[in-house]
Amino acid sequence: xxxxxxxxxxxxxxxxxxxxASYVVSNIVLYAFVxxxxxxxxxxxxxxxLSRSFIGGITGIKHxxxxxxxxxxxxxxxxxxxxxxxxxxxxxxxxxFASGFLGVTLxxxxxxxxxxxIKFIPWVQQSDYSLDLFxxxxxxxxxxxxxxxxxxxxxxxxxxxxxxxxxxxxWISLYVVFLxxxxxxxxxxxxxxxxxxxxxxxxxxxxxxxxF
Numbered sequence: 669x670x671x672x673x674x675x676x677x678x679x680x681x682x683x684x685x686x687x688x689a690s691y692v693v694s695n696i697v698l699y700a701f702v703x704x705x706x707x708x709x710x711x712x713x714x715x716x717x718l719s720r721s722f723i724g725g726i727t728g729i730k731h732x733x734x735x736x737x738x739x740x741x742x743x744x745x746x747x748x749x750x751x752x753x754x755x756x757x758x759x760x761x762x763x764x765f766a767s768g769f770l771g772v773t774l775x776x777x778x779x780x781x782x783x784x785x786i787k788f789i790p791w792v793q794q795s796d797y798s799l800d801l802f803x804x805x806x807x808x809x810x811x812x813x814x815x816x817x818x819x820x821x822x823x824x825x826x827x828x829x830x831x832x833x834x835x836x837x838x839w840i841s842l843y844v845v846f847l848x849x850x851x852x853x854x855x856x857x858x859x860x861x862x863x864x865x866x867x868x869x870x871x872x873x874x875x876x877x878x879x880f
Contacts, residue, residue, distance in 0.1 A: 671710050672866035673810030676817030678709040678774040680842065683820040685766070687835070690828045692759045700826070701767045702821060704751075708744050710773025710871050712736050727751040732796075736776050736786045745769030751758065778813075779804070801851070807859040812850035817840050 669677070682705060686698055712735040719729050734740055748768030752761050766870025779786050801810050820842050828836045 669782065669804050669813070670810045670864060671713075671870040672814040674709050674775050674778045675706055675870045676810075676812075676814035676816065677778050678705055678771065679817035679821040680813065680847070681777075681880060682770060683824050684707075684839075685770075686821065687824045687828070689759070689763055690824075693757070693763060694753065695828065697760055697763060698825075704764070704767035705771050706870065707730045708748065708768045709775045710771075712740065712772055712775045713871070722831050731829065732779065732786050734790075735772075736779060736788065738773070738789050741769045743768075744772050753794065766794050776831045781809075797831035802854045803858065803860060805862060806854050806857075807861045808857055810864075811855035811866075812846075812854065812862075816846050816850065 679702070682702075686701065689701070690698055713728055713731075715733055715735040716731040719731050745765040745768040748771075749761050749765035752764045776786050776788050780788075780797060781799045781801040782804045783798055783800045783803075785796040785800070787793045787796045820839070823835055823838045
């Protein structure tokens, strides 16, 4: 998937976790979790840039290699948790760890649906695993997941610490209606796109290039 698809899918699937965590941590921590999740969910594709660089030629780095594994997910989880070394609250440290770990894991989930697939647990998996549902640049899948992901997290922030019945109705429509519709439509159609402003906006690698 592209950056916007990965980001939307991560927000959609992590929204219930954010709502549950709102009862034990502050809103600032929740905002930090979502911000870090968006960053980490796009970090694995840094191997694509490296594989096409001089560094890749020396090291042999390949796209969808180590950065698309459970081991890298733990590395990112530890890295994100280290940002809270001054906090003594286990809930805060755990949530920050989850931002890095889930970011990488959900990125990999987004890649599993594409033809190439990934080897998420090397030395256990014998080959790449793929559901082969649609291509990484399928327009409906990427834009669809992007939209319902942000709607989902928007609903969470609108109803923080307010266990109202409306949020259940919204999520039922998102998970039971819109998610299957977008998935099935993506499988049945093959509308691709190669460039996207959204892809650059949500890609931390692109921002690093712009800044440095």
